[in-house]
Amino acid sequence: MVSANREMVVYCFDTLVAHYNSEEVAPPAFDEGQHPLFVTWKKVVNGGEPRLRGCIGTLEARCLINGFKDYALTSALRDRRFPPIQAKELPYLECTVSILTDYETANNYLDWEVGKHGIIIEFTDDHGTRRSATYLPEVPAHEGWTKMEAIDSLMRKAGFSGPIMESLRKRIKLTRYQSTLFTMHYSDYASYVKATRGAVPYIVGATLSSH
DSSP: OOOOHHHHHHHHHHHHHHHHHTHHHHOOOOOEEEEEEEEEEEEOOOOOOOOOEEEEEEEEEEHHHHHHHHHHHHHHHHOSSSSOOOOOGGGGGEEEEEEEEEEEEEEEETTTTTTEEEEEEEEEEEEEEEEEEEETTTHHHHOOOOHHHHHHHHHTTTTSSSOOOOOHEEEEEEEEEEEEEEEHHHHHHHHHHHHHSSSSSOOOOOOOOOO
């Protein structure tokens, strides 16, 4: 089984740097494969808690190289919840790559473990609108949610704004999955690039002094 690793995060940073420089990104140093995947960008300011800046991926299997290339940019620039990440933010960024595995259909909406499983919910609301959304495994644990709180939050994420009744929760089809992930801060990426390529990352017209 393929696990998330450092080279995948390096490739996501490389992809973003190449985008700002209007260049083609160099080939990555990991092997091709096919898996569902996510790319998450967070911003760390003044040593505080990392704040989400973008998180987008696919629940369907994708070729890893093109998948990470696409979603590194999509999550950084086109997550509708946030303004696009600017080049000057790079030194403050932290990137996490996730590879999703072990999809299982749950018996009910509570048939999963906080901290172990990511969850996908699918349901039809009282107006006949089909809705779906997912949380990666680390999200409910990081937020300190119970399973019920995570489900209710995920229903809101799916765009449902009506009252959440137990009868509606019981209509949820829940798929659980697991993931491997790897996280790297820009400063570690810059050090890695300098050690392996002999020069620090450079962006035309931007000052990338690491904090």
